[in-house]
Amino acid sequence: MKTIVMVLILGIKGVYAERTQVHMGTMIHVNVSDVNASDAVFNEFGYLDQTLSTYKKDSEVSLLNRNFELNASEVTREILVRSVEMYRLSEGAFDVTVGSLTHKGYRFGYDDERLPDLGEVERLGQSIQSTRIHIVGKTVRVEPKTVIDLGGIGKGYAVDRGMAILIQRGITKGIIAASGDIGCLDACDIAVQDPFHPDGSIATIQSTLKRFAVSTSGNYERYVKNKSNNHLINPKTYQPQQQYASVTLMDTGDNTRLDALATAVSVMGEKRAISMLEKLDIAYILVRNDGTITHKIRIPGVRVTFKRSEK
Numbered sequence: 507m508k509t510i511v512m513v514l515i516l517g518i519k520g521v522y523a524e525r526t527q528v529h530m531g532t533m534i535h536v537n538v539s540d541v542n543a544s545d546a547v548f549n550e551f552g553y554l555d556q557t558l559s560t561y562k563k564d565s566e567v568s569l570l571n572r573n574f575e576l577n578a579s580e581v582t583r584e585i586l587v588r589s590v591e592m593y594r595l596s597e598g599a600f601d602v603t604v605g606s607l608t609h610k611g612y613r614f615g616y617d618d619e620r621l622p623d624l625g626e627v628e629r630l631g632q633s634i635q636s637t638r639i640h641i642v643g644k645t646v647r648v649e650p651k652t653v654i655d656l657g658g659i660g661k662g663y664a665v666d667r668g669m670a671i672l673i674q675r676g677i678t679k680g681i682i683a684a685s686g687d688i689g690c691l692d693a694c695d696i697a698v699q700d701p702f703h704p705d706g707s708i709a710t711i712q713s714t715l716k717r718f719a720v721s722t723s724g725n726y727e728r729y730v731k732n733k734s735n736n737h738l739i740n741p742k743t744y745q746p747q748q749q750y751a752s753v754t755l756m757d758t759g760d761n762t763r764l765d766a767l768a769t770a771v772s773v774m775g776e777k778r779a780i781s782m783l784e785k786l787d788i789a790y791i792l793v794r795n796d797g798t799i800t801h802k803i804r805i806p807g808v809r810v811t812f813k814r815s816e817k
Contacts, residue, residue: 529555530661530684538672538680546675547668547682554664557581558656560609570646571605571653578646585656585663585762586639586646592659592766593636596782599770601741603648605655606633608739631744661687662721662765669717669761678716686722686754686768689761696720701751701793707813708799709791711756714807721764723772724752740773749776749794756789756805764788776800 524537525544529551536544557579559565570576578586589602607630612622622630638649648654656663661684668682669689679692688696693714697707701724711720723738739746753771755764767788771779776792780802783790789803791810803810 527551530559530664531561532661532685535681535683536668537682538677540675540677543672543675543677543680546671550667550671551664551684554581554660554667558585558660560605560653560655560657567654567656570648574650574652575645575647577644578641581667583641583644583646585659586641586654588663588762589656589659589766590636590639590641592763592770595763596767596770596774598636598742599740599774600658600766601634601636602654602656602659603634603636603638603652604658604739604741605653606630606651607744608655608657609653612739627744634741634744658723658769659762659766661685662761662763665689665719665761665765686720686724687761687765688720690715690718690720692716694718698722698754698791699724699752702797708793709810709812712809712811715758715805717759718808719757719759719761719764720754721761721768722752722754723765723768724750738769738772742773750792751795751797752791752793754791754793755783756803756808757787758805 523539523541523544524535526533526535527548528534529548534548534551536547538544556562557566558581560567560571562568566576566578566582576582592600607627610630633651633653638652640647665682665684665687666689669691672680672691677691681691681694682689690713696711698709698711699722700706700708750772753768755768755771757764771783784802789805789808791799791801793799799812801810
């Protein structure tokens with residue numbers, strides 16, 4: 507699997523032990539005052555990567571994709587339950603069964619990435635629908651030809667698990683960043699990456715909240731040949747999204763939900779996406795492919811300063 511290095515610039519007030527490791531195909535940053543706590547977080551990321559990755563042949567998700575049935579661990583069942591929940595919340599815009607296209611069609615993240623032909627896209631698309639996932643007790647079953655891909659929710663879920671570890675250890679100040687999925691305990695500053703100039707930023711987010719969550723999804727993260735063939739596949743049209751360069755969502759917690767909804771918003775029509783986000787009281791920054799920006803941030807204790815023009 508190819509490693510993605512797509513990290514939002516981040517900072518936290520105070521003196522902390524900042525450490526970085528590679529898990530889930532990306533750089534994981536942990537800023538806390540307790541090195542033992544960061545070890546525990548990294549261990550959790552490693553466990554989740556081994557359990558949930560579609561790039562590891564012996565992971566539970568890979569076994570499920572091959573055998574279509576699994577006596578699943580608690581984390582596998584939990585993330586699949588959340589995935590189905592997000593499928594329903596987004597009215598199908600978020601769908602982990604898109605793996606038939608992302609892994610068998612385009613093969614994003616593999617050394618042999620390619621562009622599938624239209625006939626193959628149509629054929630593989632017939633296996634996309636989260637109603638094909640069935641969970642009864644500890645048993646997870648998927649209908650034949652279904653391929654699960656947790657790339658649109660896994661890092662957010664891992665951040666939530668890591669934050670829970672910090673809280674259980676009595677830590678009240680810290681930050682965990684898994685690519686564009688970031689969780690903060692207490693005040694933190696986060697710079698939103700410029701999707702057109704990867705070394706720059708378009709805005710700085712300042713939070714004074716006790717718990718803060720951010721998720722950014724962009725068409726510059728993973729693609730074949732050019733950004734029009736990006737990894738953000740619309741599960742209803744089977745085509746890569748062409749509307750946004752990046753989507754950033756903010757809330758007072760639940761990185762799992764934000765990660766999934768950032769993926770969903772990327773492929774939804776803008777009116778529908780904004781309507782959903784405002785009903786859920788989720789703050790957003792939407793950067794269109796033409797460079798224009800629309801946003802709404804109404805979270806007490808959160809301030810966003812833009813460096814580029816927006817409306």
